[in-house]
Amino acid sequence: MRVTQTQAHRAQLLEARRKKADAADAAKIASSGRRITRPSDDPAGARRALLVKAASEDYAIGRSKIDHAGAEHARREGALDEMTGRLTRAREVALSMANATMSASERSAAAAEIVEIKSTLVELGNTRFLDRYLFAGSATNAAAFDAAGTYQGNADEITVVLPGGVESPVTADGGALLRGTGGDQDVIGALDGLIAGLQGNNVVAIRAGLDEVAASIDHVIETRSELGADVGLLENLDAIFETAEISLEDHRAQIEEADIVEAYSAVVQTRGAYEQALQVTAKSRTPSIFDLL
Amino acid sequence: MSIFSILRTGAGAMQAARRGIAVASNNVANADTPGYARQRLELSTVGTMRQGGLLLGRGVSADSITSAYDRFNQASVTTRTAVSSYSDHRAGAYRAIEPVFAEGPDGRLGAAITQFFDSFSRLGNDPADPSLRRAVLGAGDTLAAMFTQADTALLDRLTVADERVSETVTQANSLLGQLGALNAEITSLEAAGGEAGDLRSQRIAALDSLATLLPVRSAEQADGSMTVLLGGHALVQGATTRPLSVSVDPATNLNRVEVPMGGGVAEITTQITGARLGAVLEERDTIIPGLREDLDALAYDLATEVNSVHAAGYGADGVTGRDFFVAPTAVSGAAGLFGVHASVLGDPDAVAAATTAGLPGDNTGSQAIAALADANLAGGGTRTFLGFYADIVVEVGTAAASAYTDQSRAEVRLHASLDIRDSTSGVSVEEEALDLLRFQDAYQAAGRVLSTANELMDELLRIV
Numbered sequence: 001m002r003v004t005q006t007q008a009h010r011a012q013l014l015e016a017r018r019k020k021a022d023a024a025d026a027a028k029i030a031s032s033g034r035r036i037t038r039p040s041d042d043p044a045g046a047r048r049a050l051l052v053k054a055a056s057e058d059y060a061i062g063r064s065k066i067d068h069a070g071a072e073h074a075r076r077e078g079a080l081d082e083m084t085g086r087l088t089r090a091r092e093v094a095l096s097m098a099n100a101t102m103s104a105s106e107r108s109a110a111a112a113e114i115v116e117i118k119s120t121l122v123e124l125g126n127t128r129f130l131d132r133y134l135f136a137g138s139a140t141n142a143a144a145f146d147a148a149g150t151y152q153g154n155a156d157e158i159t160v161v162l163p164g165g166v167e168s169p170v171t172a173d174g175g176a177l178l179r180g181t182g183g184d185q186d187v188i189g190a191l192d193g194l195i196a197g198l199q200g201n202n203v204v205a206i207r208a209g210l211d212e213v214a215a216s217i218d219h220v221i222e223t224r225s226e227l228g229a230d231v232g233l234l235e236n237l238d239a240i241f242e243t244a245e246i247s248l249e250d251h252r253a254q255i256e257e258a259d260i261v262e263a264y265s266a267v268v269q270t271r272g273a274y275e276q277a278l279q280v281t282a283k284s285r286t287p288s289i290f291d292l293l
Numbered sequence: 294m295s296i297f298s299i300l301r302t303g304a305g306a307m308q309a310a311r312r313g314i315a316v317a318s319n320n321v322a323n324a325d326t327p328g329y330a331r332q333r334l335e336l337s338t339v340g341t342m343r344q345g346g347l348l349l350g351r352g353v354s355a356d357s358i359t360s361a362y363d364r365f366n367q368a369s370v371t372t373r374t375a376v377s378s379y380s381d382h383r384a385g386a387y388r389a390i391e392p393v394f395a396e397g398p399d400g401r402l403g404a405a406i407t408q409f410f411d412s413f414s415r416l417g418n419d420p421a422d423p424s425l426r427r428a429v430l431g432a433g434d435t436l437a438a439m440f441t442q443a444d445t446a447l448l449d450r451l452t453v454a455d456e457r458v459s460e461t462v463t464q465a466n467s468l469l470g471q472l473g474a475l476n477a478e479i480t481s482l483e484a485a486g487g488e489a490g491d492l493r494s495q496r497i498a499a500l501d502s503l504a505t506l507l508p509v510r511s512a513e514q515a516d517g518s519m520t521v522l523l524g525g526h527a528l529v530q531g532a533t534t535r536p537l538s539v540s541v542d543p544a545t546n547l548n549r550v551e552v553p554m555g556g557g558v559a560e561i562t563t564q565i566t567g568a569r570l571g572a573v574l575e576e577r578d579t580i581i582p583g584l585r586e587d588l589d590a591l592a593y594d595l596a597t598e599v600n601s602v603h604a605a606g607y608g609a610d611g612v613t614g615r616d617f618f619v620a621p622t623a624v625s626g627a628a629g630l631f632g633v634h635a636s637v638l639g640d641p642d643a644v645a646a647a648t649t650a651g652l653p654g655d656n657t658g659s660q661a662i663a664a665l666a667d668a669n670l671a672g673g674g675t676r677t678f679l680g681f682y683a684d685i686v687v688e689v690g691t692a693a694a695s696a697y698t699d700q701s702r703a704e705v706r707l708h709a710s711l712d713i714r715d716s717t718s719g720v721s722v723e724e725e726a727l728d729l730l731r732f733q734d735a736y737q738a739a740g741r742v743l744s745t746a747n748e749l750m751d752e753l754l755r756i757v
Contacts, residue, residue, distance in 0.1 A: 004719035005324060007712050014708060034398070038391040039690025040697065046690055047683040050396060054407040054679055061411050068418045132419065132654060138647075140654030141421060158654050160417045161664070170418070171654055289726040 012281040019274040026270040030263040036256050049255045056248035059241045062163040066238045069160060069168050072129045073231050076172060079127040079134070080224040086124075087187070087217045090117045094194050094210040104201040111198035118191040122149050125174050135174030144174040149188040151175040163241060168234055177223055185212075185219035296753065298342075299746040302352035306739035309336055309355040313732035316358055317725045319491075324725075328498030330362040330718035332490045360490040364513055366714040367497065371511060373707040374504035375568040380696070380703035382572035386454070386580060387693035393446045393584075394689045403686070405439040406595070406679050408432050410666035416646050417656040417663065421609065426641030429659075433617060433633045440592050440631035447581050447588075448629070454577035458548040459539045461506050461570045466536040468503040469521070469528050472496060476518040477532035483517045508567025524564050526552045537561075547577065580692075585628065587685045593627035594671045595678050596620065599662060606645030606658030613650065615643055617662075 029035055039046045096102070097110045125145045127134050136144035136153030144153040153174050159167040173181070180186030190212035197205030316334045323329040335358070339351040396403050412432035416425045475496040479489040496519060500511055503521070510522045514531075521529035528535050535553045542549045550565060551558035562578075565571050596618040603617040616634045621627040637643040647655035671681035 002716045002719070002721055002724075004715045004721045006719050007715045010708060010711065014704070037397070038395045038693070039686050040387070040391060040693035041690075043687045043690030043694065046396070047687045050403045050679065050683045050686065053400075053404070057407055057411060061414050064415065065418055130419070130422075132421065136654070138649070138652040138654040140652075154652070156652065156655065158656055160656070161414075161660055289723045 008284065012277075012284065016274070016277045016281060019270065019277040023267070023270040023274045026263070026266040029258045030260070030267045033258055033260065033263075034256055035258040035263075042255075045255045049252055052248050052252045052255065056245055056252060058163045059245040059248065062241045063238055063245065065160045065162060066168070066234045066241070069170050070231065070234055070238075072132075072134060072170050073227060073234070075127060075129045076134050077224065077227055077231070079124045080220055080227065083121055083124050083187075083220050084217060084224065086117045086120050087213060087220060090114055090191060090194065091210065091213045091217060094198075094206060094213055097198055098203060098206045098210055100203060107198045107201050107206070111195050114191055114195050114198060118149060118188060118195070119147075121178065121188065121191070122147065125149075125178050132171070135172050135177060137171060137173050137175075140171060145178070145188075149178070149192075151179045151181070155181065162237060163244075166233075166237060168230060177220070185215050187216040187219065190216045296746055296749050298351070299749070300743060302350075303739050303742035303746055305339065305352040305354065306742065307736055309334075309353045310732045310736035310739055312355045314729060314736070317728040317732065320720045321722060321725045321729075323491075323494070324720040324722060326494065326498070328496075328501055329494040329720065330360045330490070330497065331720045332358050332360055335359055358488045358490055360493055361718045362493060362497070363714070363717045366710070366717055367500075368511070369710045370707075370714050371500060371504045371509065373703070373710045374501055375508040377700075377703040377707040378505040378568045379508070379572045380700040382569045383575065384693075384696045384700035386450075386572065386576040387689075387696045389450055390447070390580070390584070391689060391693050393443050394686050396686075402436075402439040402443055403679060403682050405432070405436040406682060407666070409436045410663050413646075413659045414663035416644070416659040420646035420656045420659055421653040423641050426609070426644045426646075429644050430633065430638065430641060434638070437618070437632045440588065440628045443588055444585060444628040444631075447585050451577055451581045454573050454581070455547050457573045458550065458570065458577065461573060462537045462539050462550060465503060465506045465570070468499050468506070469534045469536055471499045472503070472519065472521055472529045473532050473534040475499065476529065480516050480518050480531070489517070504568060506569050508565065508571055523552070524561065526554075526561065528552070550574075584685070584689065586625075587681075587688075588628040589624050589626060591628070591671055591678060591681050591685075592631045593621045593624045594681075596627065596631065598665055598668075598670045602658070602661050602665065603645045605648065606661070607647045607650045607655075608640075608645050609642040609647075609653060611650045612643065613645065615645060617645075 028037065036042050036046050036049065093110050093113055097107050102110075122145045125135050126143045132140040133142065133144050133153070134140075136142065138156035138158050139153045140158075142152060145151055151174055155173045155175060156171070157169050157173060158171040159169050161167055175181035176184045178187045180189060190209065193205065193212055194209030196202075197209045313334045313336075316332050320331050335356045337354055337356050339354045341348045341350050343349075393401075395401070400408075409432045412425075412429040416422075416429055419425060475492055479492045479496065482489045482492065500509075500519070500521070503509055507523055507528075509528070512520045512522070514520060516531075518531045519529065520527055520531075523537075526535065528537070538551045538553070538558060539548045540551060540558075541547070549560050549562045550570070552561050562574060565574055597620070600616040600618055600620055604614050607613045608615065615636050617637055619630060619632045619634050621630065644659075646659035647653075648657045648661070649655050666679070667677060669676055669680075671678045672684075676684065
């Protein structure tokens with residue numbers, strides 16, 4: 001087949017152009033560190049990367065929710081711990097005042113202490129985290145209890161949804177905790193009964209109040225245990241989410257990011273191929289017959 | 294044979310050699326001229342005469358100049374030129390479209406969808422927190438910006454493609470005019486017995502250029518003219534041309550392509566499926582509208598579903614019934630008109646995080662909106678919003694990758710056709726150099742014949 005100068009030039013141009021394009025692509029991957037810079041680089045990979053990134057962010061948000069819930073739980077736990085301490089003191093007072101040898105004035109002084117304990121419990125029932133009342137149900141912008149200990153919140157349990165559909169409560173029903181709504185122990189009521197018994201110098205009422213205070217301590221401890229279980233669950237979930245987030249991030253990196261060693265190797269290789277193509281082009285421009293005539 | 298006959302023979306030989314050198318020189322000069330087919334001087338003997346008992350030749354005649362043109366090779370080049378041009382422009386279209394759907398390290402529409410629903414999820418931690426509420430509005434605004442930017446980018450590209458339709462037709466008409474004029478010159482010259490090799494080469498170059506613009510076919514006629522066809526329409530026939538025209542379709546506000554027919558015009562827009570014009574029309578009428586429809590469907594479903602849940606919820610101000618996004622009235626145009634509703638924009642308290650009025654800790658509304666991210670509410674209830682968008686990305690990526698591969702293959706095939714054409718019609722500088730030497734030697738030899746005949750004449754006159 002005849003080969004003309006135009007054919008030879010066209011073949012050299014095509015080859016040089018291709019090698020240059022390959023070198024440019026390799027340089028783009030090496031400099032950006034990404035093997036997918038546009039959908040056509042790897043359409044299925046681009047899709048997977050989008051979905052993996054979203055899943056990874058889900059877990060990141062889940063962990064931030066756990067952080068936030070954990071902080072609120074810690075605050076609530078602290079309040080419950082202190083409630084237990086104050087109720088224990090109330091039981092001690094009630095136990096000693098149940099003794100038949102105690103006088104009316106001693107019982108009257110003890111009543112004043114129980115009034116103080118009740119006031120402390122009401123304060124603890126109005127515990128806040130940032131600007132949210134933690135024991136008011138969903139009515140978090142107002143105090144859960146008034147000064148008399150009447151519950152002003154609601155029975156709503158606000159939860160946050162974590163990845164996997166797990167729900168974690170972030171508020172609590174103060175009425176169930178301290179006022180016996182829903183059939184639970186009425187802690188404030190128990191203290192009111194004890195106060196009335198002490199002020200009335202009524203041993204029978206004092207003994208009944210003692211039993212109620214003991215039941216109140218058990219109730220608060222039980223509530224605290226449930227909260228502890230929630231905290232434990234959140235800690236376990238946090239560890240799982242952290243592992244999942246790292247695993248997804250690794251997966252995303254494998255899909256989207258370039259292996260730097262491979263990328264630089266490709267740059268060297270394609271650059272070499274391009275230079276070789278140029279050298280071949282230069283050498284193929286041998287003297288024409290006109291130069292030899 | 295007289296001395297004068299010898300002189301005539303020598304002069305004829307010198308003339309033939311001179312013409313041979315001229316043809317070779319013309320070939321060398323046009324070695325790189327697009328469409329040029331190498332020319333060859335056809336020589337033949339003048340004839341013989343009887344002198345005494347001898348038959349003596351009367352020299353050489355330069356009869357004609359022929360062109361090494363092969364119409365079959367040319368037809369292949371024309372077809373593959375159109376295919377290569379189509380593939381080039383189609384690949385170029387996808388190169389311009391892909392960045393709209395490339396997420397990159399900072400993310401675009403895909404990341405904005407995820408972050409929008411994430412902002413509602415975070416709001417569930419503390420619905421009364423103004424910073425979380427502002428973050429929701431910010432994420433909504435970003436999502437709206439991503440939708441409108443994507444739609445605007447596609448619309449801009451569609452506008453450019455529409456302008457290219459008009460521009461391509463104008464360029465094509467100019468080439469059609471050149472072809473008609475060349476047809477007239479060639480037929481006239483050849484009818485008068487002249488040689489039209491150079492004009493034919495110009496016609497090939499014009500045809501090659503036209504084939505990049507329109508998917509044409511050509512057919513050479515007995516009179517030397519070339520008929521150029523677009524589908525079944527003869528755009529050039531002899532010296533007559535039927536230039537294409539462009540007018541705006543009132544229904545679409547886009548350019549339509551027409552061909553003269555029966556005193557009027559006939560629209561042929563959908564019949565043009567190859568070369569640059571075919572690629573531009575495909576981009577304008579199929580590729581971009583398809584992607585805009587997908588974006589519109591996603592925007593419509595997302596806005597509608599979010600609004601449905603948001604309107605049922607309560608803002609921190611106790612107001613219900615608010616849409617979060619501007620409610621789309623139709624699927625078409627939903628992406629371009631996507632935006633945060635004016636009743637919510639700039640007012641964090643208007644974000645409906647609760648499903649009961651007056652309960653600042655109630656996060657059930659915000660959680661319900663966050664949960665929409667994992668529900669199959671897009672694509673007719675078959676995919677999540679992000680899943681639907683991810684499928685658009687795959688569609689674009691796959692089509693683009695295929696277009697780039699097609700471009701590469703078409704280029705290789707075109708080059709193969711050009712090589713075959715050039716192997717027959719192209720100029721080889723080495724061949725022409727040898728021809729120059731050959732005709733130069735012939736010229737020198739013919740000159741020697743003349744000088745010998747001259748000496749014979751001088752001798753004869755001296756004797757006489």
